[in-house]
C-alpha cells in the first residue's frame with residue numbers, strides 16, 4: 001500500500017488512473033529529456049525516485065512544466081519529507097510514499113513543509 | 128556591503144529551524160543516517176577524522192567587523208578558540224558538537240551569515256576576487272552578481288541533489304584572482320562590444336584526481352541572460368552527469384566525455400527553455416544589490432607619514448613591499464594580512480587575532496575585510512597614512528608577516544591532521560618549508576613563488592596550479608610526496624607537470640630547496656620570476672637537480 005502526500009497531508013491513492021490504461025505514464029529517473037515530450041498529453045505522469053539522493057526527478061518535473069505539461073504530476077518512491085517543498089516547487093502536485101516511510105516520517109513532518117510557497121528565492125527571482 | 132533583506136533574514140531563520148528539527152529527527156529515528164547525511168552537508172556540517180566540522184560561508188569573501196567578531200565568539204564558545212580559513216572563502220570550525228550546531232547557526236544568522244550549501248552535492252558558496260571593488264585593474268565589481276547567484280542557487284529546488292558538488296567563481300579583473308578556470312563554472316566579467324559588461328563563461332574546470340582547465344562555453348554572455356544560462360548548464364548536467372561513479376560525476380568529466388561542442392549545443396537548447404521562465408525582475412534586483420556595494424567615501428589626505436615610515440623602518444618597508452596591492456583610489460592601498468607566520472598552520476586565526484582584525488578594519492579599513500582563496504585576510508581599503516599604525520598593531524599580534532606571494536605564503540589543505548580522506552600530512556610540510564626558508568633568509572631574493580600542498584588526490588590545496596605543487600600520497604603505509612612544477616592559477620591557468628618519483632617526508636623540504644636553488648642559478652635576472660624561468664628552461668634542469676646521482680648519494684649520506 002502507499003500514501004499520497006499533498007499540501008493537505010496524507011491521503012489514500014484514490015484518483016490515480018490505472019498505469020496500464022495509457023492515461024498515466026510512468027518514467028524512471030534516468031529518462032532522457034527528449035523522451036519527456038511523449039508524455040505531454042497524458043492525464044498523469046509519475047516520476048520514480050529510486051533514492052532520495054537522486055535529484056534527477058526534480059529537473060524532469062521542471063522540464064515537463066516548462067514544456068507545457070498541465071496534467072497531474074506525481075513523485076513516487078524514496079522522497080523524504082525534507083524534499084516535499086522542492087518537489088512542489090519543481091512542479092509536482094503530490095508525492096507517493098510507501099507505508100514504511102509514512103510510518104517513519106509521519107504526517108506532521110510533511111505538513112511542516114506544506115508552506116512551500118514561502119521563503120522561495122526562485123519565485124522572487126523569476127517574477 | 129550587501130545587507131540582508133527581510134526575505135533573506137526570514138529564509139535563514141526558517142532554514143535554521145528546519146535544521147534544528149532535522150537533528151532532532153535524526154536522533155528519534157525519523158531520518159536514517161543516509162537520509163540525514165545530505166541534509167547536514169547542505170547545512171555545512173561535515174564529519175571529519177576526529178569530530179564534526181562546520182564550514183561557514185563567507186559569501187564572495189566579504190565580511191565586516193561585526194561578523195568577524197561573531198566568528199571569534201563562536202570559536203571561543205563552541206570550538207577550541209580558533210578557526211581555519213579555507214581556499215574557497217569559508218571558515219571551518221573543527222570541533223563543534225552536533226547538538227550545539229543549531230545554536231551556532233542561529234549565532235551566525237544574527238550577523239547575516241550561514242553555512243548553507245558549503246558542502247554536499249549542491250551549488251557551493253560562490254567565490255569572487257578578494258580585491259573586488261578595490262583593485263585598480265578591475266572591469267567591474269564581481270560581488271553583486273555573486274550575491275545574485277547566491278540567492279538563485281540557495282535552496283534551488285532542482286539542484287539540491289546533484290550528481291556531485293558544483294563550484295562557481297566570478298572575477299571582474301583580467302588578472303583573475305578567483306582561479307575561475309579551476310571551477311565547475313568560471314565567470315569572467317568582460318567589456319562587451321557596446322561598452323557595457325558581459326560574461327565569459329568557462330565550464331568543466333576542476334582539480335581533484337582528474338585535473339582539468341575550464342573550457343570556454345560562451346565568450347560574451349549578456350548579463351540579463353546569466354541566471355537562465357547558469358540554470359541551463361546545471362540542468363543539462365543534472366540529467367547527463369554520471370551517478371554511477373562519484374569520481375566521474377563532476378561536470379569536468381561530463382564535458383570531457385561529451386565534448387565542449389556537444390555540451391554547448393545541449394546548453395543552448397536548454398537555455399531556450401529556461402530563458403522564458405525569467406521575467407527580468409532579477410535584473411531589477413541586481414541593480415539594487417549593486418547599489419549596496421557602492422564604494423566607501425575615500426578620503427583625500429597627505430601620505431608623508433607613510434613615506435617617512437618607509438624610509439625610517441626597514442621592517443615596515445619590507446612588509447609594504449610584499450603585502451600591498453594597487454588600489455584604484457589615490458592615496459589608498461589594498462593590504463593583505465598574512466595568516467602564514469613562519470611555522471604556523473596556514474589559514475588558522477585565533478579568536479584574539481579575529482578580534483584584532485575586526486578592530487583594525489573598523490579603525491583603518493572602512494569596516495571591510497576579505498578572505499582570499501590563498502587563506503589570507505585582506506583589508507581592501509586602507510589609506511597610506513594609516514599603514515604605520517596598522518602595521519604596528521598587526522605585528523604585535525603575530526599578523527605582520529611580510530611574505531605575501533612568497534615561498535612561505537603556502538596554501539595547504541588540512542591533510543592528515545584533520546581530514547578523514549587524507550593520505551599524508553600537509554600542514555607540517557608547509558610549516559617546515561616556511562621555517563627552512565625563513566632560516567635561509569632568501570625569501571625576498573626568490574620573489575614570487577606559490578607553493579601549494581594537498582594531503583590527498585582530492586587536491587583541496589590546489590597543488591596542480593601551484594608554481595611548485597606538492598601532493599602527499601600513501602605508498603605502502605609511508606608518506607610520499609609528489610612534486611609538480613609550472614602550475615599557474617592566473618588568467619592563463621596551467622596544470623603543473625610532475626618532476627618524477629616522489630619524496631619521503633624527510634626528503635621533501637630539501638627537494639623544494641634544490642628546486643629553488645636551481646631557479647636562482649638559472650634565472651635571467653631578479654625580474655624573471657619562478658614561473659617565467661620554468662617556462663623558458665623547462666623541466667630538465669630541475670629534474671637533474673632533484674634526481675641526478677651525486678645528489679642522490681649526498682642524500683643517502685645525509686640519511
Ligand code: SF4
Nearest residue numbers: 540546549582583587
Ligand atoms: S586534499 Fe585530501 S586531505 Fe586535503 S583536505 Fe582535501 S580531501 Fe582532505
